[in-house]
Amino acid sequence: MKTVLIGVVAATAISLSAQAEVKHISDYGFIIENRVQVPSSPEVSWQALIHDVGKWWPGDHSWFGEAENFSIEAKAGGCFCEISGDNQVQHMQIEVVQPPSLLRMTGGLGPLQSMGLYGALDWKLNKTDSGTEIVLTYKVHGLNPDGFKELAPIVDHVQGLQLGGLGDYLKSAPATE
Template sequence: MKKISGSILLLCFGLINTHAKAEVLQVSEHGFIVENTIQTDKKPEVVWAKLVKDIDKWWPKDHSWWGDMGKLSIQAYAGGCFCEVSDDKSAEHMRISFVNPNKTLRMTGGLGPLQGMGMYGALNWVLSEQEQKTQVTLTYRVTGINPEGFEKLAPIVDRVQSIQLNELKKYLEKRP
């Protein structure tokens, strides 16, 4: 058995720590709940501003309708839209249903292919201060009817949510 040096272990631990903690919390015959979390040294006000105002800069374009051709935006008020526009094409990804600035943003609807499948969910972005860090918890509660069940779908959605949250973290922590 090879001995691993302490610096390699620290490097590996550091790499693991940079990614969202992802978890499928529940799967039932009518839906699922997935949750992802990250931590950043940025203040909640900074995280909020980047989350809401800069979504087009950090949201992965391969998880949008029109890729680099689309422009994403969030109207951070109840009834507002998490939308994408590309020329004369447009999509409402989700509807904004609750806003408590610097703390909670709730969106409702079905993201991506879930929309076309008739799935509906509540996507909660919760920012909380923890020991001079901000924790961002992204929880998606999805309900609907899926003839194949949700056992295979829930982990896929969880992975995509993890990708999205990790992109926010990378954007928050990139050097100016």
């Protein structure tokens, strides 16, 4: 599994302005944080986050190869899902919805799910003078026999790609209110 993750990261180029940081690593998990500044308001950014996920999520980070299969059901107990015909994945469950400032999801993204790892993923949208700062924080915990020193930076990189996809999408769209 580790080799696959490292290969995915090595094959993926970063072309985004998201700031990434592994904030904490322990024997039982890690905390990562990524940030991006976008010119749109929190309200417009929120709409893109929720309703346009299939337009900004990296398609190569999907189970079925097409970003357009992603959806976010923005309600408590809702689903961050990927559905392609009979193939279906609940990537995460929606726990907190506070438009336009906080969306919290829980679960394990990608290979973390099959590894039995669990986390809380917060999308925080903060109004700034120039638009919105989006902060993506993922707190992952569980038991990984290989530890988290190699895994945390890989997940951080992938989270940066995902947040960068949203940032690039919002930067290319007109900043409408």
